[in-house]
Amino acid sequence: MERTIYNASVTERNRGRPRAFDRDRAVLDAARLFWRRGYSGTSTRTLTAALGLSTSSLYAAFGSKAGLFEEAVRTYAERYREIYQQAVAEKDIQTVVERILTDSVHEFTQPSDTHPGCLISSAVMTDSTSTLDTSAYVAELHSSNEQALLVRIERAIQDGELAAGTNAAVLTGLIQSVWHGLSVRSNVDTAREDLLATAQLAHQLICQQLTSPTS
Amino acid sequence: MERTIYNASVTERNRGRPRAFDRDRAVLDAARLFWRRGYSGTSTRTLTAALGLSTSSLYAAFGSKAGLFEEAVRTYAERYREIYQQAVAEKDIQTVVERILTDSVHEFTQPSDTHPGCLISSAVMTDSTSTLDTSAYVAELHSSNEQALLVRIERAIQDGELAAGTNAAVLTGLIQSVWHGLSVRSNVDTAREDLLATAQLAHQLICQQLTSPTS
DNA sequence: CCTCTTCTGAATCGTTCGCTCCATAAATCT
DNA sequence: AGATTTATGGAGCGAACGATTCAGAAGAGG
Numbered sequence A, B: 001m002e003r004t005i006y007n008a009s010v011t012e013r014n015r016g017r018p019r020a021f022d023r024d025r026a027v028l029d030a031a032r033l034f035w036r037r038g039y040s041g042t043s044t045r046t047l048t049a050a051l052g053l054s055t056s057s058l059y060a061a062f063g064s065k066a067g068l069f070e071e072a073v074r075t076y077a078e079r080y081r082e083i084y085q086q087a088v089a090e091k092d093i094q095t096v097v098e099r100i101l102t103d104s105v106h107e108f109t110q111p112s113d114t115h116p117g118c119l120i121s122s123a124v125m126t127d128s129t130s131t132l133d134t135s136a137y138v139a140e141l142h143s144s145n146e147q148a149l150l151v152r153i154e155r156a157i158q159d160g161e162l163a164a165g166t167n168a169a170v171l172t173g174l175i176q177s178v179w180h181g182l183s184v185r186s187n188v189d190t191a192r193e194d195l196l197a198t199a200q201l202a203h204q205l206i207c208q209q210l211t212s213p214t215s
Numbered sequence C: 001c002c003t004c005t006t007c008t009g010a011a012t013c014g015t016t017c018g019c020t021c022c023a024t025a026a027a028t029c030t
Numbered sequence D: 001a002g003a004t005t006t007a008t009g010g011a012g013c014g015a016a017c018g019a020t021t022c023a024g025a026a027g028a029g030g
Helices: A023-037 A044-051 A055-062 A065-088 A093-108 A132-158 A168-188 A192-211 B023-037 B044-051 B055-062 B065-088 B093-108 B132-158 B168-188 B192-211
Strands: none
Touching: A023 A044, A023 A065, A044 A055, A044 A065, A055 A065, A065 A093, A065 A132, A093 A132, A093 A168, A093 A192, A132 A168, A168 A192, A168 B168, A168 B192, A192 B168, A192 B192, B023 B044, B023 B065, B044 B055, B044 B065, B055 B065, B065 B093, B065 B132, B093 B132, B093 B168, B093 B192, B132 B168, B168 B192
């Protein structure tokens, strides 16, 4: 019945009084707050104060606190999906592994005023107060990324890029574990160069050993 | 002034009406709730309902919601500290790595009625509403564990157990990343055997390659 | 100009929050 | 036994929560 389509970045109909704040910017700022304080830990008053807008503006633009949260999550989730998709499209498996890890680290540790860290692994899953849809979406994202990587690794094994005995599922699990671990450490304190060094070492160990079928 | 020492597991003075619930058990149950729903996401009413006790009992036993949270965190944190300390005491570095990863996975994935998963990496850091003391404590714990591992790895390099060129700090960071990643994945959906396989592969890649100085 | 549409600010709704109070129950101590 | 100490259960406190409402402000279309 109600056709409240909380308009996305580009306003289609520009009649009426124009919005006084930058919508995309508000989503980014909100994401950073949600990431640092969790969903329940971030009140609407905190949001409106930090974003510099009033309650009614927030609800007019996003419908609800959960709506804003979901949009923030989706915005960042798609970045990680893109990283995976671009990575698995690489020609050799070494580059695939390297890009997944290092590109993600770069994404995790972007200059703080535009980036909230990895909202995806941490804040979402630990707060069941947030909408169930959102956690399902995030679970699907991880599963999707993992699946893409798994398929790519299986192909690499068939192509002889990886040793024949390699267990594709287990290797995928390891890379995913390192990825999640990098995400966690980026949220705590760890410097970008340290994370990159970790990514580099992981890439090196995985590729140098598994490419030579001397196992 | 007030000497409210919310008595720990063993009651020293057993005068007065005895407590009707198992205090330790309540801490475990509370930890599981905090882990799944976050600090702000877990209300005192949820806690009292799940733990089967009344508000006044909870506050008499733990002082406050934050007090119960802190005790839950510390309880589990000490388990991980112990895993690290026992692991770094092992004779050869291969066993050190293996024990840190596999023992932690076992701890992460204990039968669900007694275990909350890794409360430490996730729920605590993402909720700034929880006491600042707690996050500082958790940060110190991670730093302490990492330091213990770093020292052990440096010794292994000196002893020739690891290749001379090995960068101890980076290797420590990788193991920590895998550890955090295993923790995250245990919180989501991943089966114990998959996590163990990841731990095993990580151990294998790290040890087989770095022990032979053919790098 | 006027009308239509949309956004803004303030007040405020009902609910839930963490927490306290108090009368009562159940144990120990003398 | 009585006195003392501690735990329980229920009612309810003030504050903060997410969300709503509405009169007015500010643009666009005619």
